[in-house]
Amino acid sequence: MSTDYQQARVALGARLRELRFTCPGGRLTGRQLAQRLGWPGSKVSKLENGRQTATPEDLRAWADATDQPDVYPELAGRLAGFESHIRSWRRALANGFKPLHESLTAEIDRTSDIWIWEESVIPGLLQTSEYARHVIGRYAELLGVTSDIETAVRSRVRRQEWLYRPGRKVHVLMWEAALRSLISPPSVLAAQLDRLEGVLGMDTVELGVIPFTASVKIVPANGFWVLDDRLVVAEDWHAELWLDDADNVALYAKVWRTLNESAVYGAAAHNVINAARRALNQG
Incomplete structure (x- = not known):
C-alpha cells in the first residue's frame, strides 16, 4: 500500500478517535462505542489506528454513534479524497x-x-x-x-x-x-x-x-x-x-x-x- 494512502488512512483514524473522545454525552471507550455500533471491539481499534479502511456506512454509523451526525460529510470527504487514488x-x-x-x-x-x-x-x-x-x-x-x-x-x-x-x-x-x-x-x-x-x-x-x-x-x-x-x-x-x-x-x-x-x-x-x-x- 502506498505511503500517501496509509498516511491518509491513519489521519482518518485519528479523526475518528477524536470524535469518540469528544462525544457530547461524554467520552466513550472503544468497547462502549463498539457496543453501540454492534461491532467487535477490534474493528474500532483497527479503524482508529489506520489498519482497516472504513466504508461510507462505517463513517455514518460512527458519526451517529458519537452523537455528531453533522460531521459525516467531512468524514466522507476524507475517504473520497484518498480512495480516489486507490480504488x-x-x-x-x-x-x-x-x-x-x-x-x-x-x-x-x-x-x-x-x-x-x-x-x-x-x-x-x-x-x-x-x-x-x-x-x-x-x-x-x-x-x-x-x-x-x-x-x-x-x-x-x-x-x-x-x-x-x-x-x-x-x-x-x-x-x-x-x-x-x-x-x-x-x-x-x-x-x-x-x-x-x-x-x-x-x-x-x-x-x-x-x-x-x-x-x-x-x-x-x-x-x-x-x-x-x-x-x-x-x-x-x-x-x-x-x-x-x-x-x-x-x-x-x-x-x-x-x-x-x-x-x-x-x-x-x-x-x-x-x-x-x-x-x-x-x-
Missing part, C-alpha cells in the same frame, strides 16, 4: 462494471495522448469484443462479480471510438507475452492478433512490441496508462491506482520511455505479431 476492486465493483468503466471513459474522453504499457494482455483500446469478453470474464470470476459483463464489453468497445477522433494519439507498448497469453481460446486470440495488424497503419496508433529476445533495462511488469502527462491508471490484483501527483506521473513516464528503448516498431513489430499468429496455427 479497491471490491468497492469499485460493488455496483457492477458499468460505473467503473464510465469513470475511466470520462477521463479518456478528455485526453489527447495516452501512453500504454501492458506486459500480458492486449490493451482495452485495441481489443476485439470477443477477446474483451474473455478478459473481463476472467477478472469477474476471480473477484466474484458475475453480472454486468456484457455491459462492460460494450462499454470497452464503444470507448475505442476515441481512436477515430482528430487530434488523438495512443502510444501502445507491449511485451511479446501479451501476444501469446491464452487468456482466451486460440481462435479468439488469432482474431485479436489480426486486429492488431490492422491498426498498425492507423495515424492515431503507435504500436511497439518488446520481443522476448530483447535486452531490457527494467523488469517488464506492471501494466499502466499515462493520460496526457496528468494521470496514471495502474492495476494490481486488489485495486486500481489513479495517481495524479507530478512525481508519480513523471516516474511512470520514465518507466515507459525506458521500456520503449527495447521495443520494435513498424515491420519489425509486424514480424513479432506474425510469429505469435503462426504459433497459434502450429498449436
